[in-house]
Amino acid sequence: MCMQFSECVDLQRHPLSDDAYRARCKVILDTEGVLCLPGFLTADAIEQVRREAAEHRDLAYYTEGGHNVYLAPTDSDFDDNHARNRQVVSSKGCIQTDQIPEGSPLRTVHDSALLRDFLCAVLDEAALHEYADALSSINLHYADEGRELGWHFDNSSFAITLLVQRPQAGGVFEYVRDARDADAGDMNYPLVSRVLDEELPPASLDIEEGTLVLFRGRNALHRVTPTIGSRERMLAVLAYNTEPGIALSEEARMTFFGRL
Numbered sequence: 001m002c003m004q005f006s007e008c009v010d011l012q013r014h015p016l017s018d019d020a021y022r023a024r025c026k027v028i029l030d031t032e033g034v035l036c037l038p039g040f041l042t043a044d045a046i047e048q049v050r051r052e053a054a055e056h057r058d059l060a061y062y063t064e065g066g067h068n069v070y071l072a073p074t075d076s077d078f079d080d081n082h083a084r085n086r087q088v089v090s091s092k093g094c095i096q097t098d099q100i101p102e103g104s105p106l107r108t109v110h111d112s113a114l115l116r117d118f119l120c121a122v123l124d125e126a127a128l129h130e131y132a133d134a135l136s137s138i139n140l141h142y143a144d145e146g147r148e149l150g151w152h153f154d155n156s157s158f159a160i161t162l163l164v165q166r167p168q169a170g171g172v173f174e175y176v177r178d179a180r181d182a183d184a185g186d187m188n189y190p191l192v193s194r195v196l197d198e199e200l201p202p203a204s205l206d207i208e209e210g211t212l213v214l215f216r217g218r219n220a221l222h223r224v225t226p227t228i229g230s231r232e233r234m235l236a237v238l239a240y241n242t243e244p245g246i247a248l249s250e251e252a253r254m255t256f257f258g259r260l
């Protein structure tokens with residue numbers, strides 16, 4: 001069954017084409033650093049994605065071991081304990097774009113011109129592009145009890161997430177906005193150190209199933225805390241780039257997908 005965009009998204013509650021609505025969302029993103037749209041996905045869309053997620057769970061690749069927050073190979077100019085190289089743990093799994101079924105609401109939402117138009121307006125961008133590689137644009141994450149996603153900056157200009165199944169507890173998205181300026185080459189090691197040392201408390205989001213979260217993950221340091229309880233956390237990530245032809249780094253693809 002293939003659902004139309006208007007069946008996947010509650011356009012009554014979230015009139016994406018409306019200029020006043022766009023302007024309100026932009027103000028929120030600019031002041032808070034993150035935009036949450038509760039009830040974005042319809043109950044039918046959530047249900048279908050949850051079914052697809054259960055059907056394809058066997059394909060998921062689970063991250064093993066560590067990575068640094070920059071998702072980049074170790075830089076031997078810095079010692080192992082330096083913010084540039086410090087290892088954090090990720091253990092969540094995911095399936096990737098080429099494993100998301102044809103006709104999935106996630107494809108319908110990701111590919112929607114209306115959604116991209118809305119995002120461009122809210123982000124003040126001229127155009128948005130999918131990743132050039134075949135794996136990175138749509139990911140469906142799985143985190144059962146104890147699994148987590150460690151502190152990191154995204155490669156993509158920004159991402160939206162859609163919570164598909166909320167765990168009983170844990171699985172909390174934590175972030176520190178404007179933690180670096182990647183395009184200016186400022187990696188802000190002092191601030192990253194303070195976050196890793198738990199000297200600087202992050203902000204956190206409490207979100208419901210179906211909520212859309214938009215954030216600038218390229219410059220916001222963020223993580224997801226371990227799931228608590230038997231109900232697995234499931235969440236979709238839709239990533240976009242402001243330039244065409246960008247692929248997710250090989251380091252990040254090997255870390256999170258186990259393949260290129």
Ligand SMILES: O=C(O)CCC(=O)C(=O)O
Pocket residue numbers: 141149154161173217222224235237
């Ligand atoms: O699971 C989340 O809420 C965030 C996912 C994320 O940060 C990522 O996939 O890069």
Ligand SMILES: [Fe+2]
Pocket residue numbers: 152153154217222
């Ligand atoms: Fe991220």
